[in-house]
Amino acid sequence: MIKKRLQKRLDQCFAEGCQKGFWSDAAADCYAVEEPKHENQGDFSTNMAMVIAGREKKATGKKVNPREIAGHLIKLLEQHSDILERAETAGPGFVNFFIKPSVWQSVVKLVCPADESYGLAAEENGKRVLVEFVSANPTGPLSVGHGRQAVLGDCIARLLDAAGYEVDREYYYNDAGRQMRVLGESTRSRYLELLGLPFEFPEDGYQGEYIYDIARELIEEKGDSLRDIEDVAPFKNKAEACIFKDIHGTLIRLGITFDKYYNEHSLYENGHIDDVVARLRDKGLVYELDGAVWFKTTKFGQKQDRVIIKSSGEPTYRLPDIAYHREKFKRGYDWMVDIFGADHIATVPDVMAGIRALGYDDSKVTVVLHQFVTLMRQGRQVKMSTRKANFVTVDELLDEVGPDVMRFFFLMRKADSQLEFDLDLATSQSQENPVYYVQYGHARLSSILKMAEEKGAKQGTLDDAPLHLLVEPEELRILKGIAAYPSLVIHAANDLAPHRIVFFLQELAGLFHSYYNKYRFISDDADLTRARLWLGHGLRIVLRNGLLLLGMTAPEKM
């Protein structure tokens, strides 16, 4: 927010410079306020002079010296000495800003009263966004891959919510079709097997141990009364119910809930599937060949057309996917975010083509593709195979590491990167585990604040807190971190990048730990103690809010 203030002042100077004829307005909106890497380059800097020089040269052909422009700018900046300690030119023409400590100190007066709401957008931005994630069909327990997606989607939803969007979380699933039939058959087969009756396990059946559990439950409930039934429905329905219950349970353990479960089947029942085909047909974008119905995806930049209805009369997965997305548009969302695993890449262009074909704006749909997770134990990759169902489930992983560690690890990497989940690191209760580094920061700080109370150290009121005493470089760094948090949330939300929050928290916790080891919060100096306790108070709010934003706990003791 300090950056924003500075940006405004800078815009004023730019306009004044135009008026005075120092430069033209060609560079308007092209310059930026940045945060330099090194502290001796100021709190912020701008490339305005270099950008102006570039534009002027392009416009007039005359060479312009950026440092000269910077000189004018610095003159204009003199009237802003209320927030600026000084501004200086550096390097090829940067102007570096040194903000007055009093400005940084004043952030304490923003965080503390705001408390839980610090870092949340002050007001709704009026935009509705739908986040679709997990969307696993009920054929088995959630695997680690789903786990990454679940945590990623959930945290993105939390971020968007914090940034002022109205967020809906949706789980899209299909409990009809071949997959589910096979599930039913697998269950029946296990049922018969457990009863000691002859059975035939389907060739591509689900081999997981969990199918036995379901069959066992079925026997408990119905005995052998289902032994001669031809219909797989009772088996399928039982399996689906059990598995969904299981998935829900897993998600709850992770702290994840959905606003809506959207059943693919309803798209058929409500005629949306047929309607999409009809609309595409009207537009001349489908044709029949070899008994199948094809969608002219080549009209939308693809190499080949795609089948949307098989010769058997059954739609391919593409058609309901397109229909589903059209429904999202119809439901009035301004932004639709889909979280998919890397193995679903191929479907994205088809859905986008469908959206455009139906006359909707596909730029309103953002697909976050996350890469795979590899589990490492003792330096070796844990082999996983879906087919034999010897993959590691989210539940098993949760048993080992717990929800906080799991969330943190899944959020540590940007979605684009493959994620290496180091089980030894995740299970280690100390030292190198980064999760505890942040949580310990919060716990330590909590305990200090409590201790201060017990010792009778007076914090006093915020209004007359002597914040001007917070002048140590470490204190100013912490204050800057606190100040940066709200805009970080906004940017991380808009970029759908929760990992930035993780990195920020690690850094902020690091600043605190260093500070703690060098200075004392509670000392004989009553005023200094008051100021530092308020600093700690503000810092704790940010650590806590950040952890909660990641869906983690902020323990006061550990």
Add this chain to the structure above:
RNA sequence: GCGCCCGUAGCUCAGCUGGAUAGAGCACCGGACUUCGAAUCCGGGAGUCGCAGGUUCGAAUCCUGCCGGGCGCGCCA
């Protein structure tokens, strides 16, 4: 063969819309607890940012080509 993603320190990874001497954690070595929590801190070494061109005042970041790894490329989802 085609499409998407990745390639930065020994390992795992940050690096926001191109910016000034490329960062962190782990691992390794050496230090710091009679005082607010040592799950912490302080110090140290370590990198031709895969390679080659190009755009620019300026490139880890943008463009092109190549090399290496992952995932896809079905009338499966």
